[in-house]
Amino acid sequence: MLTAEQISHFDTFGFVVMRQYFSAAEMDEISHEFDDVLAEDRQGQPFAGETRQAVLGFIEKRALLTHLVEDDRIFQPLEQLLGPGFVWIGSDGNLYVGDTGWHPDGSELNYGRIKVAFYLDPVTKDSGCLRVIPGSHRMPLHTALDPLKRQRADTSLMAFGTDASGVPCFPLESQPGDVVFFNQNLWHAAFGGRSGRRMFTLNFGAQPTTDEHIAYLQRVYQSNLGHIQRMQNTQTGRVYEDEFLHSGRPRIQGMVGKLVELGFK
Numbered sequence: 001m002l003t004a005e006q007i008s009h010f011d012t013f014g015f016v017v018m019r020q021y022f023s024a025a026e027m028d029e030i031s032h033e034f035d036d037v038l039a040e041d042r043q044g045q046p047f048a049g050e051t052r053q054a055v056l057g058f059i060e061k062r063a064l065l066t067h068l069v070e071d072d073r074i075f076q077p078l079e080q081l082l083g084p085g086f087v088w089i090g091s092d093g094n095l096y097v098g099d100t101g102w103h104p105d106g107s108e109l110n111y112g113r114i115k116v117a118f119y120l121d122p123v124t125k126d127s128g129c130l131r132v133i134p135g136s137h138r139m140p141l142h143t144a145l146d147p148l149k150r151q152r153a154d155t156s157l158m159a160f161g162t163d164a165s166g167v168p169c170f171p172l173e174s175q176p177g178d179v180v181f182f183n184q185n186l187w188h189a190a191f192g193g194r195s196g197r198r199m200f201t202l203n204f205g206a207q208p209t210t211d212e213h214i215a216y217l218q219r220v221y222q223s224n225l226g227h228i229q230r231m232q233n234t235q236t237g238r239v240y241e242d243e244f245l246h247s248g249r250p251r252i253q254g255m256v257g258k259l260v261e262l263g264f265k
């Protein structure tokens with residue numbers, strides 16, 4: 001459970017970091033499963049290190065990873081921050097290459113969505129930790145930062161008189177076992193990471209209550225489907241696995257029921 005201070009930190013700054021939330025033994029197991037899923041996706045080939053490898057539907061591919069979404073340490077803070085009836089959006093497992101320019105994951109200021117990020121190796125400000133601009137999940141800062149969009153593809157371009165790595169921010173330096181919860185409207189980036197930087201995310205939305213919320217979930221689903229179908233690898237061509245969509249586990253059922261109703265597969 002989050003304390004009242006942690007909830008107000010999240011509401012005000014747009015993120016909260018839970019330090020050493022998972023033990024070293026748990027992280028060893030999680031890391032092992034992560035490496036296994038990414039190697040399977042590469043069909044056993046070594047990682048070439050030229051472009052990012054991203055596996056969508058990541059946690060559904062192993063029971064130990066799937067269990068994370070119903071673990072009290074993940075589930076309870078989400079229920080506190082998004083409210084009951086929150087929905088699953090999806091997960092990805094990544095080997096990152098190079099810098100990630102400044103961006104929010106969206107600008108849906110009327111719909112609460114949270115990304116939970118696990119970095120599997122120690123990362124610092126200049127070796128690829130997540131940098132965030134506190135408070136940028138809210139107006140007016142959220143849109144005032146739009147000039148940073150021009151640095152997304154080329155982080156050496158200037159905005160506000162600086163290149164992307166000089167933008168004022170808070171670096172979420174982390175060790176394996178730390179977990180970051182952040183509002184998806186928050187501007188974030190990463191610089192200087194090694195090629196093959198390992199991280200995965202779990203993504204959730206509040207219970208959808210308006211047509212706008214549903215339209216957002218449909219857009220994300222279609223975009224993920226398009227992404228999966230373009231990829232030439234072992235993935236099934238589906239965004240979600242049947243076992244997950246039709247799970248007998250009450251917490252999972254609670255977060256996927258709406259997706260099934262919407263016809264997501």
Ligand SMILES: O=C(O)CCC(=O)C(=O)O
Pocket residue numbers: 096099100105117128129130188189190199201
């Ligand atoms: O770690 C990174 O390079 C960036 C992560 C990110 O942008 C994201 O998960 O949305």
